[in-house]
Amino acid sequence: MRSFNLAFNVPKSDRCDICEAFAKLENPASDEAEAYRVHVQSKEHTKQARDDDRQSVTNDECRAVLCFDLQNVILVPRANVSNFYYKRKLSVYNLTGHLATSTSSDAFCSLWHEGQSGL
Numbered sequence: 001m002r003s004f005n006l007a008f009n010v011p012k013s014d015r016c017d018i019c020e021a022f023a024k025l026e027n028p029a030s031d032e033a034e035a036y037r038v039h040v041q042s043k044e045h046t047k048q049a050r051d052d053d054r055q056s057v058t059n060d061e062c063r064a065v066l067c068f069d070l071q072n073v074i075l076v077p078r079a080n081v082s083n084f085y086y087k088r089k090l091s092v093y094n095l096t097g098h099l100a101t102s103t104s105s106d107a108f109c110s111l112w113h114e115g116q117s118g119l
Contacts, residue, residue, distance in 0.1 A: 057100045068097035076113075090114060 015023070022028065022036045053065045074092040091114040099106045 054100055057102055064099060064101045066097060066099050068095060070095050 018036065018039050022032065025032060028036070050067065054067075057063050057065050071094040074094060076090045076092050093112055093114075095110045097108040097110075099108070
């Protein structure tokens with residue numbers, strides 16, 4: 001039997017600029033702490049509204065919820081040689097969507113490169 005050195009990790013979630021800046025502060029001032037508290041409260045309110053919308057779909061046959069997110073920008077090709085990397089990079093975009101209705105739940109993924117989007 002063959003043995004492979006494979007490992008799976010829990011994906012890391014990205015932090016926004018505000019959360020990252022606050023995490024780096026050693027002694028935040030009261031106004032910075034208050035701004036961060038309001039920011040976190042806003043994020044929690046947004047998540048609660050999304051969860052409420054998703055829950056209402058299961059109770060209503062005439063409703064659907066579509067959530068989408070630009071997951072990441074993939075630089076192609078990948079290389080360790082800096083000159084090659086900067087002269088030959090192509091941005092590839094990954095957009096995912098999740099459509100929930102009372103009877104089904106579907107996920108969609110769309111990939112395109114910057115040449116197709118006119119960048």
